[in-house]
Amino acid sequence: MISMSQSDASQHSEADPRTQQPVPPLRDDLHLVEVAHERDGEPAWCIEDPVTNRFFRIGWLEFEILRRWGQSPERICHQIQAQTALEPDVDQILSMVEFLDTHHLLRPDIATVDRFAAQANERSPWLKASWWLHNYLFFRLPLVRPQHALRGMARALPWLFTRACVVSVLLLGLLGILLVVQRWDRFTHAVVEAFSLSGLVSFACALVVAKSLHELGHALVATRLGVKVAHMGVAFIVLWPMLYTDTGESWKLKGSRQRLAISSAGILTELALAGLATLGWVMTQPGALNSALLYLATTSWVLSLALNSSPFMRFDGYFILTDVLDFPNLHERAGGQARCWLRRNLLGLDESWPEPFSRSHRRALVLFAFATWLYRLVLFLGIAVAVYALFFKALGIILFVVEILWFIVRPVTQELSHWWSQRQAVPGRFRLAWLLVAMGLAALLFIPWQTSVGGPGVIHSARAITYYAPMPAKLERRHDDGKVDKGAALVSLVEPDIGLDLAAQQVELDNIDAQLTGLLANPKGEAQLSAAQARRLLSLSNIEAHQREITRLHLSAPFAGSWQRINEQLLPGQWLSPREPLGVLIDPEHWVVEGYIDQQDVHRLEVGSPVRFFIEGQTTPLQGELVRIAPSRTRILNQAMLAERHGGVLKTQQDSGGNGEPLQLEQPLFAVQARIDSPWPETREARGRLHVDAERQSLAARLGTWIAAVAVRESGF
Known part of the structure; x- marks a missing residue:
């Protein structure tokens, strides 16, 4: 549905010859349907195009123009001024003509028919890059025309729309949530375990079931309210499939509560499914059914609350918000207010507002438009990165560039081109301000201000020694924390076996020395003298080795520094492992x-x-x-x-x-x-x-x- 806005009229001169000629006739198959009044009480209508199944919402002025259609724009303007309280100008009449022509609502003349015929005779559209671009970004694939089946289901399931059914489902869902809260650890553990290859396939199947019931909810409520569901199928947004239901004719309904029922039916169906699946998961034993209910519950909860409820994209949350506010075309109208606000405040243009609103109402629309733009910027950047990652590199780069150019660069360029076209109307003080801003940005970007490079780091002593026991030993004494001088004893260890071996070697040395004294005094002992001397040298070597081992057990500071004990629970008499740190000596300077x-x-x-x-x-x-x-x-x-x-x-x-x-x-x-x-x-x-x-x-x-x-x-x- 597209609403007309009076301030978007093109500026035409009074001498335009089109003002004196009758306007082109309308197509004979169009229908004009009265719909709900605007918030200010002004009546509203919809132009129904049965060929494209599109609806164009118009206001009082546009309706009065259509009532007098067939005359010249100047005559239509004079009649409206004389017969109603409206005061249009000829430019608005011409703008209406342009609007109807743009959307192919006028009866085609010979030139138009020839143009369409020429387009039809051209080569296949899929050979054009523009066709691939538009169909890559978004296209629909209708699958079924379910009107007959929906009417049968609506007649067969009248209890589904009763208050008793709604209350029962709500209570059962709340009961499921309360029971899951009591078993939260089990639930989260089951969800974590579900993230496997087979689990992802199961999640995908649950998603298909949930979204199918979601769209069926839209279709059943629309059918019950007398709205024709033209078709249902799959829409591809950047090659991502999404089920859709065509409920465009819901704008024929005069009551916003009826439209709200249709737009909220999908989310309510999915939430009801999530609540019942949650209760079913609690009530069933582990197995195939229990896992299926888990996939169904988690998929429905997440998608309903995180995706469909967002008002910043044209999902259910957006249509629910527009129906609650009874404010159709919220995105377009809020965007028009925001663009006008930017032009008035940043350029100083004396541009009329697209629609008259109170200051608070206009401020809310502008803030909503800014939030929508920011949300879409983040979302489209994320989609572009995802598209780049999903495809092979060459195609990923092309699709990434297309995403950025189409969704981000194109809207910004269009608005900037409008600013440029109005540059002569910008007041001098705003030009000066923008000149200063441009100079400041240029200075910020191109003057080499940045003089430092940063990164994370750790400060530590240039000299640091961590002490360990050289062998399994018993702690005898350890120095207290604090400053120590070079050569100070830090840790003293004892290894009893080394001491016993040293004493045994010393006794053996004394025996060898006594034996050598006897051999030297006995002239017949010269034959045994050399062997005794060899044993004495071996014993001395063993004694020196044991003494070196004992020296290793006394750890000292090779430089003056600060001694820090690591494990304060180590006490004298405890046996130590060579892998256990005893302390650290650092150089504090x-x-x-x-x-x-x-x-x-x-x-x-x-x-x-x-x-x-x-x-x-x-x-x-x-x-x-x-x-x-x-x-x-x-x-x-x-x-x-x-x-x-x-x-x-x-x-x-x-x-x-x-x-x-x-x-x-x-x-x-x-x-x-x-x-x-x-x-x-x-x-x-x-x-x-x-x-x-x-x-x-x-x-x-x-x-x-x-x-x-x-x-x-x-x-x-």
Whole structure:
């Protein structure tokens, strides 16, 4: 349905010869049907085109014009002014003629017939790119003409429309929801388990069932209210199939509550199905039926509440809203108000409003139009990305460009072209303001303001040693936390077996020494002297080895620093594993930052550049200098605290980091290292943001670099 708006009339001069000639005749097969009044009480009608099954809503002025059709526009205008309270001008009459001609509602003349014949004799339309474009974006495929069957179903199911049925279904659905809330853990577990290949197929089958009943609900209610359902079928929006029901004749109904019943029937049917399926899932045992009810319930709930209820697309939520407000063509009329608001406030054009509304009503329409545009922008961008991902790369790029150009660039270009056509009418102060805005944007885009490159990082000591027991041993003594001098004892361990072996070796050495003393005194012992000396050397070697092992059990500080115990529960006398950390010795005077920089920014960095490191929760940065830039990208994340799973910002692969393996980044980055010269009073590692002074770069250059990088990355077909 398309409503006429008076302010969209073209500006014609009074000398236009068309004002003196009779208007072209209307088609004989058109029907004029009176419909519900407008909100302000003004009567309204619909022009029914039985050929295309389209309906055009018109107001009082358009009706009065049609009553006097066949005369010249000037005579029609004078008669309306003299016989009614309306005061139209000739331009509005000519605008009505153009409107009827545009939508092929006028009786075709010879020239028009010849033009249509020429078009029919042309080559097949599917050979044209325009045909593929329009049919790729949207086309309908009628499948059935169900009017006869619907009348039979409406007569056979009168109880379906009774209050008792509605109340029963509502109570059963609420009971199902309450029971599911009590079994919420089981329900969520079942939903998670359903996401498999077979589960996705089952969800698709449930979707077909739910949407079929959804459309049947529209059709049955429309039939019961006397509205003809011309056909039902599948509509393809960007190649995505959606069932549809043609209830266009519902605009013949005078009551908005009747139209509301038709538009809300689909969602109500689907919600009733969801409620009953939810109750059925609770009442049945695990099995095929239980799984089918789960798929049906979840599919119906999600699609009804998340998709169909949205008023920003022409789904059920939109038609429900227009019927509740009794405000047909909400999108078009709100868009017209918003475009006029932009022209008046941004360009200062003295353009009349498309329709007269109160200030609060107009403000609500403008805000709704802005919300609709923003919603569609996000949705169309998402569809474009999805289309690019679903097809092979070459076709995906073409379809992506078509999506962006048709749904986003085209509407913006059309509005900007109107602005350009009205540039002479823009007041001087608005021209000056736009000139200043343009200059500001140019300066923002093309002047190289950006002087730093940032990335996540971790500050840690330049020298840090984590101490472990060199062998299974017993803890004897451990130094308290705090500053330690170079050579200070940090941990003392005891391994009793080594001490026993050392004592045994010492006794054996004493015995060998006594034996050597006797052999030296006995002239006959020269033959055994060399063997005893060899045993003595072996015993000395074993003693030295045991002494070295004992020395390893006494851990000391190779440099002055800060000692931090890791496990405070370790007490003297406990046995320790070589894998259990005992403490960390760090150098509190020298700190470095390990950071990660994106590929598109690393070329702007140089070793020696000043850096600033902002620690999380602090506003004063630490100053330093860049000392190292990795020669290539890496996927290894050495600083685990930067991973998203540990509270950081870097995304890592889900299957990495197990069994002691390093974390793997989803997107490879360049690792950099910076030396911190500012004092860092805390002796701990900390996350933060690293900023490196880099070569200046404008936003436009940065955008160009990003586009070039994407083009290079995606150019491998």
